[in-house]
Amino acid sequence: MEKYVLGVDLGTSAVKVAAITKNGIIAAQQSSSYPLSHPQVGFSEQDPQDWVTGTTAAIHKLLTQDHIAPTAIAGLSFSGQMHGLVLLDHNNQVLRPAILWDDTRTSKQRQEVETKMGHKFIQITHNQPLEGFTLPKLLWVQENEPEIWQQATTFLLPKDYVRYCMTGKLATDYSDATGTVMLDIDTQSWSKEICDTFNIPLSICPPLLHSSELAGHITDAYAKTSGLQANMPVFAGAADNAASALGAGILQTNTVLSSIGTSGVVLKYESNAQTNYQEVLQFEDHAINDAYYSMGVTLAAGDSLNWFKKTFYPQTDFSQMIQDAEHSTLGAHGLLYTPYLIGERAPYADAKIRGSFIGVDSSHVRGDFVRAVLEGIIFSFEDLMQIYASHNNMFDTVISIGGGAKSPLWLQIQADIFNKKVVSLANEQTASLGAAMLATVGLGWYPDFISCTKNFVKVKTTYNPIPEHVSQYHELYAIYHQIYSQTKDLSSRLIDFRQKNK
Numbered sequence: 001m002e003k004y005v006l007g008v009d010l011g012t013s014a015v016k017v018a019a020i021t022k023n024g025i026i027a028a029q030q031s032s033s034y035p036l037s038h039p040q041v042g043f044s045e046q047d048p049q050d051w052v053t054g055t056t057a058a059i060h061k062l063l064t065q066d067h068i069a070p071t072a073i074a075g076l077s078f079s080g081q082m083h084g085l086v087l088l089d090h091n092n093q094v095l096r097p098a099i100l101w102d103d104t105r106t107s108k109q110r111q112e113v114e115t116k117m118g119h120k121f122i123q124i125t126h127n128q129p130l131e132g133f134t135l136p137k138l139l140w141v142q143e144n145e146p147e148i149w150q151q152a153t154t155f156l157l158p159k160d161y162v163r164y165c166m167t168g169k170l171a172t173d174y175s176d177a178t179g180t181v182m183l184d185i186d187t188q189s190w191s192k193e194i195c196d197t198f199n200i201p202l203s204i205c206p207p208l209l210h211s212s213e214l215a216g217h218i219t220d221a222y223a224k225t226s227g228l229q230a231n232m233p234v235f236a237g238a239a240d241n242a243a244s245a246l247g248a249g250i251l252q253t254n255t256v257l258s259s260i261g262t263s264g265v266v267l268k269y270e271s272n273a274q275t276n277y278q279e280v281l282q283f284e285d286h287a288i289n290d291a292y293y294s295m296g297v298t299l300a301a302g303d304s305l306n307w308f309k310k311t312f313y314p315q316t317d318f319s320q321m322i323q324d325a326e327h328s329t330l331g332a333h334g335l336l337y338t339p340y341l342i343g344e345r346a347p348y349a350d351a352k353i354r355g356s357f358i359g360v361d362s363s364h365v366r367g368d369f370v371r372a373v374l375e376g377i378i379f380s381f382e383d384l385m386q387i388y389a390s391h392n393n394m395f396d397t398v399i400s401i402g403g404g405a406k407s408p409l410w411l412q413i414q415a416d417i418f419n420k421k422v423v424s425l426a427n428e429q430t431a432s433l434g435a436a437m438l439a440t441v442g443l444g445w446y447p448d449f450i451s452c453t454k455n456f457v458k459v460k461t462t463y464n465p466i467p468e469h470v471s472q473y474h475e476l477y478a479i480y481h482q483i484y485s486q487t488k489d490l491s492s493r494l495i496d497f498r499q500k501n502k
């Protein structure tokens, strides 16, 4: 009987589960979406139970609709949205909705960490304590919800909670642990100094595992609800960007990843823990032992297009909407867009900046706005590419993944703005592929990730930069690059106005 592993990608908008063979063939994929709640400006929350219900529903569909036999599944592993805070009490019951990576309520706590620890914090974590990361969220609960904080016994990251419900075992993995900014990168252990400084008991931090390490087995109870076999091995899994990088074959320093999911990511493999981009870029443990990656995050990348579609093209699918952008021109007839819909993480760590359309003209039609959104997102990625360029990082290929890589127009825009070869893959959802790879290595199907990559990562199309487009985009980027500084103060005043007039 053909054997499979399951790769579970716990995203922000949906969970995607893929059944993949030993040779990296995707036999079936299912997904299940769940709601996102924004109870106040800057707040972003999800109910951890929705993740479990969605994952179980997607697995159930694989078994019943795609006829994947439970006995044919040898193991599973995870890719998970990063940084989200799940708080459990002493009975491992969820205490409050999870506070997510794109929640920016924690500017005061960020400031507190900076004031109390200064450069020492950066020395320990190799990161800034930005709003999206887990530590400021813990501090927010400590300060604003003392009755919840008193009951908090363990925190987990999103995928860890789903794994706990499957196996009954509490743990996180190193790649997600770095995203909490509570891990000492040099010693690879939870930082006692950070915990002590903020009166956080060290015992709240879950046990640490490597991403392909065995985390537990499917319990009898979860076997009953899901249809999976009891006792099936479950491997720790990784942060979504680490898993995506693995699934895209980012295992050496000469390739860079560009990911257009809900968020946008420009990511580079790093072999040296001391690599330093002055903390403008995040620095994280990779899913592979003793390897790292740096990355810059555009908070609303695919989410910008999603917002635009919901608001102005409610009845149209993404591909049809993008056809309108094809009828516009390079530069959208002089229209520029900045994707700061929910603030920004990099290169501007600014929770109060907001997006803008610049150059709106009475001749513009909807397609010009779509085109400007597509281009603006990639200009924001170019801001991140420029950081690598300024550190003399030489690379000639960008691997493009995520839902945005489904569009040939958007792939060509990337090649033209980056002035680099852009490669799309046969499966642009590399997070579930990476998760499955963790299970294959955990099971011993492959001795290491390099050999697994040879079967799992398949190039689809290569887009080369078109010289005429490159020079036009170069001119436009110089204008785009000024928008942040010119709108920063206006955005901040508008946010203050909004807070006062709720």
Ligand SMILES: Nc1ncnc2c1ncn2[C@@H]1O[C@H](COP(=O)(O)OP(=O)(O)O)[C@@H](O)[C@H]1O
Pocket: 011, 012, 013, 014, 260, 261, 262, 263, 301, 302, 303, 304, 305, 306, 318, 319, 322, 402, 403, 404, 405, 406, 407, 410
């Ligand atoms: N056909 C398409 N063409 C271009 N972009 C698309 C298409 N379908 C979806 N997208 C973009 O991909 C995003 C979702 O990407 P995905 O990788 O699934 O996100 P996540 O894992 O964060 O849930 C959407 O918000 C949208 O911007």
Ligand SMILES: O=C(CO)[C@@H](O)[C@H](O)COP(=O)(O)O
Pocket: 011, 012, 013, 080, 081, 082, 083, 101, 102, 132, 240, 241, 261, 262, 263, 264, 265, 282, 297
């Ligand atoms: O905050 C980050 C990375 O630091 C995000 O990339 C999240 O990990 C969620 O990503 P998607 O839902 O867009 O995959």
